[in-house]
Amino acid sequence: MATKIEQLRTWLTGLHAEPVTIDDETDLIESGLVTSLQFVQMVMEIERIHGDKLEPGVITIEKMRTLQAIDEAVFQPQTQAA
Amino acid sequence: MTQGSPRIAVVSGTSSGIGAAVAEAFLERGYTVVGLSRRGNPGLAERGGYIDRNADLRDATAVDQAIASVPGAAEHGVKAVVLNAGYSPDPVDLPKLPWETVADTYTTNVATALNLVQATCHLLKQAGGGSLTFVGASLANGYRPERFAYAASKAAMTTLMRACSVEFAGDGIVSNEVRPGPVATAMTMAGLDSAVNEQVLRAINKGFDTDWLKSPRTVAEWIATIAEFPSNGPTGQVFNYSRKVL
Numbered sequence: 283m284a285t286k287i288e289q290l291r292t293w294l295t296g297l298h299a300e301p302v303t304i305d306d307e308t309d310l311i312e313s314g315l316v317t318s319l320q321f322v323q324m325v326m327e328i329e330r331i332h333g334d335k336l337e338p339g340v341i342t343i344e345k346m347r348t349l350q351a352i353d354e355a356v357f358q359p360q361t362q363a364a
Numbered sequence: 365m366t367q368g369s370p371r372i373a374v375v376s377g378t379s380s381g382i383g384a385a386v387a388e389a390f391l392e393r394g395y396t397v398v399g400l401s402r403r404g405n406p407g408l409a410e411r412g413g414y415i416d417r418n419a420d421l422r423d424a425t426a427v428d429q430a431i432a433s434v435p436g437a438a439e440h441g442v443k444a445v446v447l448n449a450g451y452s453p454d455p456v457d458l459p460k461l462p463w464e465t466v467a468d469t470y471t472t473n474v475a476t477a478l479n480l481v482q483a484t485c486h487l488l489k490q491a492g493g494g495s496l497t498f499v500g501a502s503l504a505n506g507y508r509p510e511r512f513a514y515a516a517s518k519a520a521m522t523t524l525m526r527a528c529s530v531e532f533a534g535d536g537i538v539s540n541e542v543r544p545g546p547v548a549t550a551m552t553m554a555g556l557d558s559a560v561n562e563q564v565l566r567a568i569n570k571g572f573d574t575d576w577l578k579s580p581r582t583v584a585e586w587i588a589t590i591a592e593f594p595s596n597g598p599t600g601q602v603f604n605y606s607r608k609v610l
Contacts, residue, residue, distance in 0.1 A: 341567055342570075346567060
């Protein structure tokens with residue numbers, strides 16, 4: 283089963299008609315891979331994968347800028363708690 | 365209208381998004397709210413003071429009948445009308461844009477507004493004056509050719525708003541337009557089915573070099589405030605909340 287971050291990477295890739303490469307450190311915003319309108323959808327997708335609403339302090343631009351940042355802010359704390 | 369009689373606000377397009385948020389804002393301000401939409405809003409219909417009326421706003425007769433069926437409207441009149449219902453087709457390159465798309469969009473957006481003005485203007489007069497508030501769009505400026513169909517219909521609504529400001533100037537009815545700029549609604553964001561977290565909006569506004577994205581709730585408060593302008597207040601004006609020229 284794909285990890286949560288891989289699920290998110292697949293979802294992000296699916297936003298684009300042309301093939302794109304999204305590394306863990308790729309800036310999703312500066313690169314234009316995620317538009318402002320898609321950002322809302324991305325947060326909803328993160329919550330779906332996460333299985334819960336995000337904590338208020340997690341939804342900041344810094345913590346959503348790269349897959350690595352999202353993993354550290356959202357998915358890894360959940361794994362550690364379990 | 366006599367002192368102590370209910371203040372009635374009519375809002376179109378209340379099934380979701382900005383229209384639903386405007387209805388809530390009026391309810392919180394103590395109005396009786398008549399919501400007009402094709403689909404209705406079961407959630408709002410459970411609220412005290414909200415009257416849900418299903419109608420295809422492109423059908424003038426249906427609009428007349430929906431308004432006429434509101435208890436107390438003929439007696440007390442209507443204090444505020446918000447013309448929000450609208451349709452935004454997908455962008456199409458101008459050289460490929462079918463006339464039918466332009467005509468359909470124009471009919472949907474302009475005819476619905478005109479029908480509602482005609483169905484309520486006598487009730488605004490009955491109330492001793494009130495307001496018509498149009499929900500417009502900065503795209504009406506016309507600089508996005510792929511959005512021509514939508515922009516042209518919104519430009520026509522601006523013209524209608526100004527025409528109303530003159531037509532009803534002697535009746536104590538003010539007519540204004542709010543251009544909200546980007547709003548996080550189901551119409552602008554596919555898949556969105558609930559209110560957007562304000563923190564998400566703050567993150568977007570901080571991280572993207574874009575216009576100021578905001579929630580329907582924020583916009584609704586502005587619309588309700590402008591709809592409460594006094595009879596001798598500003599009229600024929602466009603209130604633009606965009607931060608960029610579009």
